[in-house]
Amino acid sequence: MAWWGRSALSAFRPWRPAGWRSLFTEVGDVLGEGRQVPSPGRTDMVATRLWGVRTAPCAVGLAVLNSSITGRRRPISFSASASSIFGSGGNSKKEKLFLEDIAELIQARACQRVVVMVGAGISTPSGIPDFRSPGSGLYSNLQQYGLPYPEAIFELAFFSHNPKPFFALAKELYLRSCRPNVIHYFLRLLHDKGLLLRLYTQNIDGLERVSGIPASKLVEAHGSFASATCTVCQRPSPGKDIWADVTEDRIPRCPVCTGIVKPDVVFFGEALPQRFLLHVLDFPMADLLLILGTSLEVEPFASLSEAVQRSVPRLLINRDLVGPFAWRPRSRDVVQLGDVVHGVERLAELLGWTQELQDLIQQETEKISWLLFFLAVHS
Numbered sequence: 001m002a003w004w005g006r007s008a009l010s011a012f013r014p015w016r017p018a019g020w021r022s023l024f025t026e027v028g029d030v031l032g033e034g035r036q037v038p039s040p041g042r043t044d045m046v047a048t049r050l051w052g053v054r055t056a057p058c059a060v061g062l063a064v065l066n067s068s069i070t071g072r073r074r075p076i077s078f079s080a081s082a083s084s085i086f087g088s089g090g091n092s093k094k095e096k097l098f099l100e101d102i103a104e105l106i107q108a109r110a111c112q113r114v115v116v117m118v119g120a121g122i123s124t125p126s127g128i129p130d131f132r133s134p135g136s137g138l139y140s141n142l143q144q145y146g147l148p149y150p151e152a153i154f155e156l157a158f159f160s161h162n163p164k165p166f167f168a169l170a171k172e173l174y175l176r177s178c179r180p181n182v183i184h185y186f187l188r189l190l191h192d193k194g195l196l197l198r199l200y201t202q203n204i205d206g207l208e209r210v211s212g213i214p215a216s217k218l219v220e221a222h223g224s225f226a227s228a229t230c231t232v233c234q235r236p237s238p239g240k241d242i243w244a245d246v247t248e249d250r251i252p253r254c255p256v257c258t259g260i261v262k263p264d265v266v267f268f269g270e271a272l273p274q275r276f277l278l279h280v281l282d283f284p285m286a287d288l289l290l291i292l293g294t295s296l297e298v299e300p301f302a303s304l305s306e307a308v309q310r311s312v313p314r315l316l317i318n319r320d321l322v323g324p325f326a327w328r329p330r331s332r333d334v335v336q337l338g339d340v341v342h343g344v345e346r347l348a349e350l351l352g353w354t355q356e357l358q359d360l361i362q363q364e365t366e367k368i369s370w371l372l373f374f375l376a377v378h379s
């Protein structure tokens with residue numbers, strides 16, 4: 001989410017494991033899906049590349065990483081036109097791709113390991129304002145909390161001194177009862193069709209979960225409100241446990257040590273969740289990268305967009321031309337500029353998914369309405 005803005009560079013503190021072997025053990029633990037982690041014999045080579053991701057400029061590290069795990073790509077059967085797009089020998093590759101080509105690749109199942117990256121732009125249609133956009137509400141409303149500067153609301157030092165602004169903001173977002181929009185449900189459909197390898201989100205609103213995409217398919221890079229942790233004794237708790245206090249303007253306290261309980265949202269200076277390590281395996285495996293509603297200004301996201309193989313098409317659906325699509329475009333890049341909802345609806349139309357998408361939205365909206373009704377009755 002653009003909440004972190006450029007300052008998230010400082011939020012991405014290199015995560016330092018005890019050693020390479022433990023690093024890959026943890027990647028394996030995070031995966032927990034029976035997928036193979038790099039063999040011990042390749043550990044040094046790949047670990048060096050992984051370390052490059054986190055210490056050297058990301059683009060460099062990831063570019064090297066790209067070439068390291070290519071041996072694990074599964075063979076893909078292309079349709080004739082898909083073959084012409086991907087190419088069979090190198091010089092027969094189609095020069096320029098369009099949105100129609102991406103739709104055809106998906107329909108032909110030439111792309112069935114889709115990695116998706118999303119940012120604040122997919123949540124604004126749900127009524128969640130961009131933290132930084134002037135006039136959007138949140139940014140200017142923060143003045144009432146007496147913050148020295150807006151970003152302080154997500155700084156641990158300020159939070160431990162004065163957690164009230166953060167919980168006031170959390171309450172405001174909670175009470176808005178925002179719901180997933182057509183973009184979230186398009187991604188859910190992608191999952192339902194077995195095409196979603198992983199969804200990397202910068203958003204902390206949890207709408208991807210609400211849309212029905214399972215947690216195993218998500219990497220919430222900046223954390224979420226789904227869980228919380230005591231800032232003193234580190235006792236974990238379900239995120240829902242804090243809301244009774246938050247909605248009554250009380251600071252949630254640990255039942256064991258009375259420390260402040262903080263939702264597992266990544267603050268400035270905090271390490272990213274361990275699940276973020278999945279990118280080491282996901283991006284080289286991807287056969288299509290879909291990027292929606294993000295400025296690609298926040299590292300390491302911006303560099304992740306370069307972590308897919310060069311032969312892999314990258315589709316950007318966004319208001320503006322951003323990141324590597326602007327300053328280091330690739331021949332297989334496809335850019336759909338303008339309103340993100342319209343762009344996604346256009347893609348759904350080209351895929352022939354429009355009716356299916358509408359049915360899914362109706363079905364899920366009814367489910368959420370019943371849930372809200374149930375909660376209202378029983379609260």
Ligand SMILES: [Zn+2]
Nearest residue numbers: 230233254257
């Ligand atoms: Zn505690």
